Amino acid sequence: MASDTIPTASAIRCAGLTVHAGxxxxxxxxxxEVAPEEHxxxxxxxxxxxxxxxxxxxxxxxxxxxxxxxxxQTASSGRTLVLPPEGRGVGFLFQGAALWPHLSVAGTxxxxxxxxxxxxxRAGRRRRIAELLEVVDLAGYEKQRAPTLSGGEAxxxxxxxxxxxxxxxxxxxxxxxxxxAPRRQALLDQxxxxxxxxxxxxxxxxxxPGEASRIATRTIPIQEGGRxxxxxx
Numbered sequence: 001m002a003s004d005t006i007p008t009a010s011a012i013r014c015a016g017l018t019v020h021a022g023x024x025x026x027x028x029x030x031x032x033e034v035a036p037e038e039h040x041x042x043x044x045x046x047x048x049x050x051x052x053x054x055x056x057x058x059x060x061x062x063x064x065x066x067x068x069x070x071x072x073q074t075a076s077s078g079r080t081l082v083l084p085p086e087g088r089g090v091g092f093l094f095q096g097a098a099l100w101p102h103l104s105v106a107g108t109x110x111x112x113x114x115x116x117x118x119x120x121x122r123a124g125r126r127r128r129i130a131e132l133l134e135v136v137d138l139a140g141y142e143k144q145r146a147p148t149l150s151g152g153e154a155x156x157x158x159x160x161x162x163x164x165x166x167x168x169x170x171x172x173x174x175x176x177x178x179x180x181a182p183r184r185q186a187l188l189d190q191x192x193x194x195x196x197x198x199x200x201x202x203x204x205x206x207x208x209p210g211e212a213s214r215i216a217t218r219t220i221p222i223q224e225g226g227r228x229x230x231x232x233x
Contacts, residue, residue, distance in 0.1 A: 011036040011169060011201040012057060016066035019052050019226070026052040027226035029066070036071075036168075039195055039202040041216040043209045049226030050205040051095070054171045057203070058092050059085035070169065086115065088169070091162030095173040097154040099146035105133070105157055106142035112164040132160040136190070152183040156190075163194070170195070172204040176211060188212055 012034040019027040027049045034040050044050050055061045057068060059081055068076040070090075075083040100108060106129050113125045133139045136156040146154060155175060162170060172191070176184045192215040195202055204212055209219060221229040 010034065010069070011038070011071055012203070013069040014053075014057070014066065015069075017053075017056060017063055017068060018065040019049070019056055019061060020064045025226055027056065027063075030226065030228055032220070032228060034201055034203065036201050037195065037199055038217045039192070039204060039212075039215055041209070041212055041219040042203060042205045042222055043207065043219055044222035045207060045224065048222045048224050050207075050222055051173055052226065053222070054092065054173055054203060054205055057088075057169070058090045058171055059083060059088055060092075086165075089165075089167050090169045090171060091165050091167030092171045093155075093158050093162045093173065093175050095175075095177060097146075097158040099149075099154055099158060099161075101146050103146065104142065105138060105144050105146075105149075108146065108157060108161055109133070109164050112161055116165050128164070132163055135163065135194070136160045151179055152187065155179065155183075155187060159187075159190070159194075163198075168199075168201060170200045170202045172202060174206055175204070176206070184211075188215060191215065 010033050012032065014030050014032040017027055017030040030053065042050050042053065052061065056063055059075065062079055062081060063076050065078055067074060070088055075088055103111060109129045109132055110125055113120065113128055133141065136159050138153065138156055138160065146157065149157060176187060179187060194200060204216065206212065213219060223229055
């Protein structure tokens with residue numbers, strides 16, 4: 001059994017992490033350590049367990065075995081979720097944005113803020129919404145609804161929603177998939193800037209090893225069957 005504390009050099013530590021879906025193994029005894037403010041690129045084919053790893057770190061799936069520690073605190077131990085998703089300091093940018101179609105741009109962020117602050121004041125939430133939309137270049141879009149946004153705008157709104165939780169860890173699941181080349185470069189630049197500005201630790205999932213290699217500190221291949229291979233710089 002791993003100890004309750006780890007060196008402060010680790011933002012994320014997975015030890016023997018195993019995840020099943022029924023009898024299928026999605027992750028097989030994964031050991032992973034990520035230092036604070038790293039931008040780690042996790043690369044592998046479809047079905048190799050990339051998204052399952054992100055979801056396990058976020059607390060959205062229950063591991064079958066192993067431990068997850070975040071900044072020295074045990075988040076999952078075996079099948080026990082020690083920390084709930086909202087207590088992990090994690091922001092998640094889901095594949096394809098996964099926005100709520102019935103909410104406006106402002107309403108999307110407000111929903112997260114209400115949960116995180118247990119309501120707070122309306123004026124305070126409005127200020128925070130304005131700040132986040134400025135960060136992702138969506139100022140003036142407050143009243144638009146998700147289905148009216150372009151692919152790039154939708155991804156930026158999804159990024160603002162992830163940042164609304166004031167995360168220390170940002171999980172990116174194929175964030176550039178729906179974007180054309182110029183918008184991909186713009187979002188990559190924005191992700192790199194936000195990582196530096198807010199001191200974020202980022203785990204970035206993709207099937208394309210060249211997608212974000214210029215901003216990544218390491219690239220870690222994940223193989224069929226949910227096993228990690230040796231990292232490359």
